[in-house]
Amino acid sequence: MEILAIICVLLYLVATSCYISFLFYQKDNLEKIGFGAMALSFAVHTLWIGSHIFQSGVIPAFNLEQTLCLAGWATAGVFLIFVHKYKLKITGIIAAPLVTIAVFVSALLPAGPVPENTLFGNFWLIFHVIVILAGDACLAIACGLGLLYIIQERAIKTKKRGFFFNRLPALDILDAGTYACIASGFTLLTIGLVTGFVYARILWGHFWSNDPKEILSVITWLFYAALLHERLVAGWQGKKTAIMSVIGFVVILFTFLGVNFFLKGHHGIFTSW
Amino acid sequence: MTDIILIGLNHKTAPVEIRECIAFSNEETCIMLDTFLQEPTVKESMVFSTCNRVEILIASDDIDKAAAAAQNYISDFKNMPAGKFTPHLYRHEGYEAVRHVFRVASSLDSMMVGEPQILGQIKEAYRSAIRKRTAGVILNRVLHKTFFVAKKIRSETGIGDHAVSISYAAIELGRKIFGNLEGKKVLLIGAGEMAELAVEHLIRHKVSDINVANRTFERGVELAAGFNGQAIHFKEIPEFLKHMDIIISSTGSPDFVLNRDMVKKAMRSRKNRPVFFIDIAVPRDIDPAINKLNNAYVYDIDDLKDVIDENIKDRQKEAARAERIIDEAVLSFKKWYESLDVVPVIIALRKKMEGIARSEIKKTAQSMNGLSEADHKALFRMSESMINKILHDPTLFLKGNGFHKEKSLYLDMAKKLFRLD
Structure with a gap:
């Protein structure tokens, strides 16, 4: 699980740096790599959250750490669909850093207490x-x-x-x-x-x-x-x-x-x- | 050895009176090339002429004589004393000539840096030289390299990016507002060369409607017919503002033709869809206060000029990068050109043979067990003398001067035959 989280954050960082360089140098390849990295990290992210749900049987939204992580995941997903549909490449320079920050902050936050609560299932x-x-x-x-x-x-x-x-x-x-x-x-x-x-x-x-x-x-x-x-x-x-x-x-x-x-x-x- | 020389004049060295006298039409270029075919000192030649420049590129064993001959031909051909144009001529030899051709084709030497037409014109000139068979190994190489360099510069630097003419700058801005100009509706108020040029650019970008308002309706009808558009009365303008997306104004009116209130009203009924005003008139036709309205953008002639100035500065910056690409290309040409010399070809040929012999001996020796040191040496000696005998005649041939055609052709052929590159 930990290793998934690390890979995920690293891939988001790669995507962010690609998109920022894309803004500066306007090379289409940078955007393509950035988009690829986003897609890949989204897949890893899904795996990460999926494994969590599989282990605990509930959706991980108990505390800020988990919710931020989930919000980052949702943003990445929405971004991928949006860019695929509207081809508005520049969106990457907003979404990629946003997701990275959300996931990164989430990783820094202490894993809060998880209440015993079936309500989340x-x-x-x-x-x-x-x-x-x-x-x-x-x-x-x-x-x-x-x-x-x-x-x-x-x-x-x-x-x-x-x-x-x-x-x-x-x-x-x-x-x-x-x-x-x-x-x-x-x-x-x-x-x-x-x-x-x-x-x-x-x-x-x-x-x-x-x-x-x-x-x-x-x-x-x-x-x-x-x-x-x-x-x-x-x-x-x-x-x-x-x-x-x-x-x-x-x-x-x-x-x-x-x-x-x-x-x-x-x-x-x-x-x- | 064959050398390259370029003589010519351009907008920087010669005034237009001289340029227009010397300029060659396509037919004249062909006649000139035919003349060069008769001239013994000129081995290869190409003539390139536009309204801004005339250049003659020659490969010759005696460049001074060839250049003098070329000048005489021009003087005879154009019926003009040589003294009248020679002070304006520049002359580049060897790699400097090559560099000059690269720079011209990449539009670094143009009046407007980065303009795209020049490359096509050079291609046309080269085609004439091919047809007349005046281009040989050297000029072919120079020109192919030229096209390669020019393309590379265009794709890798921003030298051709961004508009440097008023009408085109306006279109570019329009595309920054609307993204796609397809289907946009255009209103032209008044008439004028620049405004009409802008409309033509817009048509090329597939705008849908062109409407023309002119104080004299007849003139408007005339103009509209040219654009496949529709003429409207001047007093209909406020009504049309509701539907038009791009308004180009160029009237002689001393007052504003469009004021803020008119546009404000129109904005309401067009639900604030963006509208772009291009004011090419002096004094201005469009109230600059309109620019303060939401989703209305006004650019007057000075604004557009500022845009162009900035773009020109950008192009000049890019030109510095282009020069680097050219430096590299000249070096690579130099390498090829030097290899055309006889000695390097013979050495390369010999090296190749020796390499083959060595590796074959090694293979054979491995399969023959118990070969003594002496046997080994004998094998080497045999291969050496075989190589010497095989290469004897080709070497003599390449070193000799009994070529029917040009030496560089044979050297090039020898290199291709043995894959020496």
């Missing part, structure tokens, strides 16, 4: 956790693409083309990528929330329990719902979508981490350390 819960994390991953990538959009838009508007101008794709392409990420992230988030409610109903007998994480998740959902609505109706194209995607991700980060540091609730255990 339930199908609804596994589904809920994975779907929510995949949704968050989409929105994280959307935030990265949004940032790139803001940089590129600034370069074109101010007519000062710096380091990034030739290295980043066109505005419309970045915008379309951000939108695709937000739309799929929002869909996954919706499914995740619904399964969460269903699971709560099964476990506790009621859908809603005023848990801070529940409240914040619904706020996040509403935020993205509003963003998508405005985009479709009022034409919130380009910069507005980009800025909102960044703000949205800050809200998600708070929902994901902040709640557990500042507030309490039944989700606390996921990210405690």
Whole structure:
């Protein structure tokens, strides 16, 4: 298991360095190697998590260490699908470092106490956790693409083309990528929330329990719902979508981490350390 | 030994009055090459002429005489006293001539560094030389190497990257906004060479609609017909802003043709889809305040000029890298060229034979048991004298001067025959 973790982190590091050099030198081969390394490390990562589930029979989402590792895995998976589908190579310079940091921090954190709790073996819960994390991953990538959009838009508007101008794709392409990420992230988030409610109903007998994480998740959902609505109706194209995607991700980060540091609730255990 | 010489003049050494007098058309080039075929001092030749340069590349055993002959031919041919153009001529000999050809073909010597046409023009000139059979072993090698170097420079350096003309810079920016220009709608306001050139570039990028607005409608119809587009009335512009993605303006109007409010209204109904304004007019047609609107981008002629200046600087930086590639190529040519000399070929031939003899003797000795030291020596002596006898006639032939054709041809052939490279 340990050896899988080490290989996995090393491969993610290789992918990250490939993508960063790709940004500098713009050589297609670097991007190809980076993508290959991501795919390979994702496979190793899956094996790693799979072996964990096989050993303990539950999904490893008990504490921050495990959840971060899982979030990294979900981001890598979402990234691979996204790049395969949209061919937006530049995404790698966002996703690869993000995943590497998540997995690396997770590896540094102490393996927290694992409570004896059969609650984690339930199908609804596994589904809920994975779907929510995949949704968050989409929105994280959307935030990265949004940032790139803001940089590129600034370069074109101010007519000062710096380091990034030739290295980043066109505005419309970045915008379309951000939108695709937000739309799929929002869909996954919706499914995740619904399964969460269903699971709560099964476990506790009621859908809603005023848990801070529940409240914040619904706020996040509403935020993205509003963003998508405005985009479709009022034409919130380009910069507005980009800025909102960044703000949205800050809200998600708070929902994901902040709640557990500042507030309490039944989700606390996921990210405690 | 055969040497290479290049004489010529270009935009840096000669004013246009001289260049246009000396320039050769394709037919004239062929006639010139025919003349060179009659000239005993010229072994191989190629003539290369564009509006910016005329160059004559010659391989000869006596380069001074050959160069003088070439100058006389030009003077006769163009009916021009030699004194009028000789001060503008440059002259490169040997590897410097080769380097010059490499640089010209790689567009390092061009008026606009990195322009792509020059390589095609040189290929055309080389084809003429091939047709007229004036290119031989040496020029073939020089030119093949030239094409190789030019391609390598184009693919490995950024010398041809990024636009250096106003209209092309505008297209490049458009592609940074829209990604793909296919299906975009274009509105041309006014007319003008640069604006029309930009529209032509856009058509090549498969934009879908071209609309032309001109103060005189008839002129607009005329222009639109040229682009397969549609002419619209000037007062329809605000309405059309709602659908157009790229607007190029080049009118003589003293005031803004498009103001902020017009565009702001249009943006609302186009749901903020990005729109790109290219203002080529002086005084400007498009209110620069429009650039402050979300998803609207305005570039005027000065902005585009800045872009070009930056691109030119980038190209010059890349040119330094290209020079390195050329240095390497000249060295590699030098190696080949030196090997054309007789002595190295004979030595290489001998070495090859000796190597074969040695390894065969070794093999034989292994299978024959009980071979004494003396037997060994005898075997070696035998192989030595066989090699000497075999190589006697070829060596005499290569060293002798009784060639019917050019010496380098035979040397090259000998090297190919025995795979001496």
